[in-house]
Structures are given as structure tokens and as C-alpha cells.
Amino acid sequence: MFEDRPDREEVVLVGRSNVGKSTLMRELTGHSKFTTGQKPGVTRSPNHFDWVSENFMFTDLPGFGFMSGVEEEHREQIKTDLVRYIESNADDVLAAVLVVDGKSVIDIIDRHSGPDEIPHDVELFHFLWDLEVPTIVAVNKMDKVDDRDERLDDLCDRLGLHPPWKQWRETIAPISAKRGDIDALNEALRTQFHEQKRDDLLKFVS
Numbered sequence: 001m002f003e004d005r006p007d008r009e010e011v012v013l014v015g016r017s018n019v020g021k022s023t024l025m026r027e028l029t030g031h032s033k034f035t036t037g038q039k040p041g042v043t044r045s046p047n048h049f050d051w052v053s054e055n056f057m058f059t060d061l062p063g064f065g066f067m068s069g070v071e072e073e074h075r076e077q078i079k080t081d082l083v084r085y086i087e088s089n090a091d092d093v094l095a096a097v098l099v100v101d102g103k104s105v106i107d108i109i110d111r112h113s114g115p116d117e118i119p120h121d122v123e124l125f126h127f128l129w130d131l132e133v134p135t136i137v138a139v140n141k142m143d144k145v146d147d148r149d150e151r152l153d154d155l156c157d158r159l160g161l162h163p164p165w166k167q168w169r170e171t172i173a174p175i176s177a178k179r180g181d182i183d184a185l186n187e188a189l190r191t192q193f194h195e196q197k198r199d200d201l202l203k204f205v206s
């Protein structure tokens, strides 16, 4: 299990290994001390960092899904830990950012879809929604994608959101963390927070 969770509200980052979570964390927080690299599965335990302008922190949770050289049993353990972490902290989790690789996500989802199999990304997305954690899918590495709209519409379709993707801008955020192009994600986070604050206020007055 993960330990030492600071008592603060947080935005959690989840996603398969090598989708660019550490690169994105660096962009979001301005911190430079993240391990990035080609080796899948580099991130192993949660990293907590403050967002520059807001009073909450980002938590980078370990990579899950396919990790070469990591046994199935260990991968399952990582996934179980991730699920437990979110379940037990759901009240303090302001939002979740599910990071996917825009170039490969559709292929990966389609390869793992079957009568007895739900792809990890899709499973996690629904799991977060069921927990009522506002969830944003950060579609990273868009600099490598040519058919942008088509790809994003396909992703909506796989996640059970009606295309076109443009009507889901508070949920689908195409970005390129490596190029520092994360405006769509910042915008989606702001929208989610405003909606949440409004809901809290409505609860308060009703």
C-alpha cells in the first residue's frame, strides 16, 4: 500500500507507463525533479507536488498496465493499490487526470477489448466516474498525431462519450507535455473546479 499521504486536497494523475505523466507533472507544477525516460514503469510510488497558483497538490500515481519486465502479479498489485488509494481518498480528490498517449491509445484499447476483457484505460475512466471523481483525459503526445479530430472522436467513442470530442472539452484535453502545450488541460481543470465550487455552493444554499 502507499503511505505518507499528506492531508491536502489533490488532483491525481494516473495512466499507463510511458504516456508522459512525469513530463506533464513538470509542466503543471514547474518542478524539475521528475524521473522521465524511455524505460516503462519508472514511477513507482506517489509523488506529491503543489500546483503553482492553487491551493492543492498534484499526486503522480504509479504507472499501471503494460510494463515490460514487470510480472503480471506485480502489475495487478500496482492496479489494486491505485484503486484503493483513490477509493480511500475520494473525498479529498478534487479531480483525476487520466493521461493517455494520443498516438497509441486507440490501438491499445482495441487490442484489449473483448468479451472478457476491459482495457485498463476504459476501466479506470469508468471507475473514476462511478466514484464521482471529476475526470479529465489528458490526451498527450498530440504532436505525433496527424488526424487529430478523428483520433479524438474515436477516443470519445471508446470511452462511451458521444462524439464529436469538441463537446467534451471539460473532459477531453489534447496536449503535448513535451512541447509545453498543456492549455487544454489547464482550461479543463479550471472548468471542473468552477463547476465543483458551484455545486458546493448550491448544496450549501439548498
Ligand SMILES: Nc1nc2c(ncn2[C@@H]2O[C@H](COP(=O)(O)OP(=O)(O)OP(=O)(O)O)[C@@H](O)[C@H]2O)c(=O)[nH]1
Pocket: 016, 017, 018, 019, 020, 021, 022, 023, 024, 035, 036, 037, 038, 039, 040, 041, 042, 043, 062, 063, 140, 141, 142, 143, 144, 175, 176, 177, 178, 179
Ligand atoms: N512526442 C512526445 N513525447 C513525449 C511527450 N510527453 C512525454 N514524451 C516522452 O515520452 C517518454 C515517457 O515520458 P515520461 O514522462 O517519463 O512518462 P511516464 O508516464 O512518467 O512514465 P512512467 O514513469 O513509466 O510512468 C519520454 O521519452 C518523454 O520525452 C509529448 O507530449 N510528445
